Every structure is written in C-alpha cells, then in structure tokens.
Amino acid sequence: MNPALDLLQPYPFEKLGKLFSGVEPPSDRQQILWSVGEPKHPVPPAIVQKLQESAVMLGTYPPIAASAELRTSISNWLDQRFLQPKAIDPERHVLPVNGTREALYSIAQCIVNPSPGATVVMPNPFYQIYEGAALLAGATPWFQNLSAQNSFKPDFDTVPEAVWKNCQLIYVCNPGNPAGSVLSASELNKLIELADTFDFVIASDECYSELYFDENAPPAGLLKAAWQAGRADFQRCVVFHSLSKRSSSPGLRSGFVAGDANIIKKYRQFRTYHGCSMPPPIQAASVTAWSDELHVRENRRLYKEKFGEVLKILSPVIDNNGDSFYTEQPEGGFYLWTRVPGDDTKFARQLYQRENLVVLPGSYLSRTAHDVTPGYGYVRMALVAPREQCIEGAERLKRFVEHYKEE
Numbered sequence: 001m002n003p004a005l006d007l008l009q010p011y012p013f014e015k016l017g018k019l020f021s022g023v024e025p026p027s028d029r030q031q032i033l034w035s036v037g038e039p040k041h042p043v044p045p046a047i048v049q050k051l052q053e054s055a056v057m058l059g060t061y062p063p064i065a066a067s068a069e070l071r072t073s074i075s076n077w078l079d080q081r082f083l084q085p086k087a088i089d090p091e092r093h094v095l096p097v098n099g100t101r102e103a104l105y106s107i108a109q110c111i112v113n114p115s116p117g118a119t120v121v122m123p124n125p126f127y128q129i130y131e132g133a134a135l136l137a138g139a140t141p142w143f144q145n146l147s148a149q150n151s152f153k154p155d156f157d158t159v160p161e162a163v164w165k166n167c168q169l170i171y172v173c174n175p176g177n178p179a180g181s182v183l184s185a186s187e188l189n190k191l192i193e194l195a196d197t198f199d200f201v202i203a204s205d206e207c208y209s210e211l212y213f214d215e216n217a218p219p220a221g222l223l224k225a226a227w228q229a230g231r232a233d234f235q236r237c238v239v240f241h242s243l244s245k246r247s248s249s250p251g252l253r254s255g256f257v258a259g260d261a262n263i264i265k266k267y268r269q270f271r272t273y274h275g276c277s278m279p280p281p282i283q284a285a286s287v288t289a290w291s292d293e294l295h296v297r298e299n300r301r302l303y304k305e306k307f308g309e310v311l312k313i314l315s316p317v318i319d320n321n322g323d324s325f326y327t328e329q330p331e332g333g334f335y336l337w338t339r340v341p342g343d344d345t346k347f348a349r350q351l352y353q354r355e356n357l358v359v360l361p362g363s364y365l366s367r368t369a370h371d372v373t374p375g376y377g378y379v380r381m382a383l384v385a386p387r388e389q390c391i392e393g394a395e396r397l398k399r400f401v402e403h404y405k406e407e
C-alpha cells in the first residue's frame, strides 16, 4: 500500500457524522441541511433535455480531450467572461474534466516532482482535496492561514522565501470556500510575479466564480489577471471551472481546466492513463450549459434573494452579540462563514440537537498551522436549500443563538 494514504484525514462530513452520533434532534422539526455545498436549485431544463436526447451517443468511446464542440463552447465562454474573442485556443488551452474535484486532485500528480522538500502551498481553511492531492503527490502542504485580519484572503507577502523556493504548486480558491472572499486582479498579478520568480504553477479553483452578488462586478479570475498583465500564453497559470455550482448540476460531473498550453498538453497526456474521459451525453449537455447565461443569472438572483432574507433575520442577533456571533454576505459563493461563541463543534452539535439544523464546524475545514486553527470558532452554512427552508433555518438559528450557552 502507498504509505501516503495513511496521511489522509477523514473527510469533514465523516467527522460530522461522528460528532452527531447518539444525538437525537427534535422529531417535530424537519431537518435542514446547511452543511453540504450541494446546489439545490432546479437543474436547468435545457440541460436535462439535451442529456436525454444525447443518450444514443453512449455507443462511442469519447476522446480524452472531449469533442471540439465542447472545447469551443468553453473557449467562447472564457473569452466572453474573462478575455476577448479568440484569446483562448480550444485545441491548446482547454481540457474538459469530470468535475473540478478530480482535476484539482490529478493536477498535483501531474505537476509535482516528489523531490525532498517538495511543497504545495494552499489556503487554510480549504477544500480538503488540495491537501490530499499534495500528500499523495509526495509533497508537503504549506498552509496559508485565512482570518478576519486578512479578510480571509491569502497574504502572499507573509509566505517565507524558503517556502516559495520549494513551492511547486499553489492552490488558490477564488471566490473562496468557505469564506467567499475574492482575490482582485492585482492580488493575482502579485502571485503570478512570485510564480515567475520561484518557478511554480498556480492552480486557481474558480468553481464559485459565477456566484456573485453584483451583476456589474463579476470576480476577475486568474486568466484575466494574466491577460491584463500581457501574458497571452497564461504561463504557469491554470484555472478550474465547473457546472456544478454555476448551473446547479453537481451530478453532471462536468468542468474544465484551462490555461498554460504546455501544462494542458502534459496534463492531457497524464489523464489519458486514467481513462477518465467525459461521457458523450454529458459533453453534449455541457455544451448547452456553457452556451447559456440566462439560467446562471437566474441562479444568482435566487442566491441573492436568499442571502438578503437570511441576513435580515439574523441582523438583530448579530447586533446583540458583539463579536461572538457574526456573519455577513460574502463576495462570492453560497456560504455564510459565521463566527460563533466558543467551540464550533459544540455549537454545531447543540444546534443539531435543539433545532435539527445541520452546519459544518470550521475546525473540520482547517488544520492547525503556525500555532492556530483558523477555522476554530466558525461554522460554514451553505444556503443551498430552497428559499422557505433557508428562512426557516435562519429563524431557528436566531432563536438558538439568543439562548446559547456552551455545554
């Protein structure tokens, strides 16, 4: 067995299952699940229809790079969303993948040379795949602690030079999971300069990039930052996008990696050996999804409405609790990253026990690094449930916080 497997931590939801074991939530209250980031808005009907119509395509082996039609629809989307017409070459810059999770994992296996000291830098708290990917690639994770002091954004100035020298890959999550902070083009440009100086690859996880609250201010993203800095080759930059959140279709398992043509070429060769090409009906449905923005706008509208209503309900508790309970609308994504009194695991357990409302303790999304566990004292709340359930959840949370005493 690969000994690195022993380094993997249980997934946050496994820890949550243990935390809740033996707890009986009130049976008269329907469970509200705010723990899992699984979109619950309806899957756009056009995607479902295309998927059904394309079932006959199951009779062919799909190529690893997927169809030219899918790569072109993705390139057009990237051009219009971040760049300018023809900036992206569908042949050289794009590789469709079966959701970003597998790609975020496999990119590390492709990039990292497991030499002594090999380091992968990542945010903390984080999406746990980054850590597992680094460990199984034979590298050591180096955590950038995110806190209210740095607006939950990685501060690239605080990473020691010795770490940059060993860094082969950095993960950034933009907008971030869990805190929803957005890195600006100038912050990303600073990172690109560091990547040039120390010769590492930037993997920018942008799967929440289409969930933002101001229609006039979409998040910039790494390719745009590179383009604006005159780097039409996107050297050392790769981005990860997904239909899971953008198009509320997590079961479709459809996303893509785009950027540096040299990396994409090698990565495509690497993935050939997994044999994980995208099934043809999924490719066809993905073309439909990437070619339409109306359903994405509607998706954003629904989140904006829910965040507005939930925050309105919570505002008196925020006002009455000073620093001990605090949350605010994120810049992007669908999570409320909420500061709670004391131990986040105790808070989550009691909230489940009293109100049958399930949230994820922040400690489960972070590691103790540089003497701090940055997720401690926070819980993550995914506002994915239907509007009525989100409102009901906010009422329960308000009532709970008003009487909360740590047990």
Ligand SMILES: Cc1ncc(COP(=O)(O)O)c(C=O)c1O
Pocket: 037, 098, 099, 100, 101, 102, 104, 127, 173, 177, 205, 207, 241, 242, 243, 244, 250, 254, 255
């Ligand atoms: C930060 C982040 N990256 C990637 C993913 C994986 O998304 P998918 O594999 O559905 O594209 C998730 C899913 O929750 C996520 O939160």
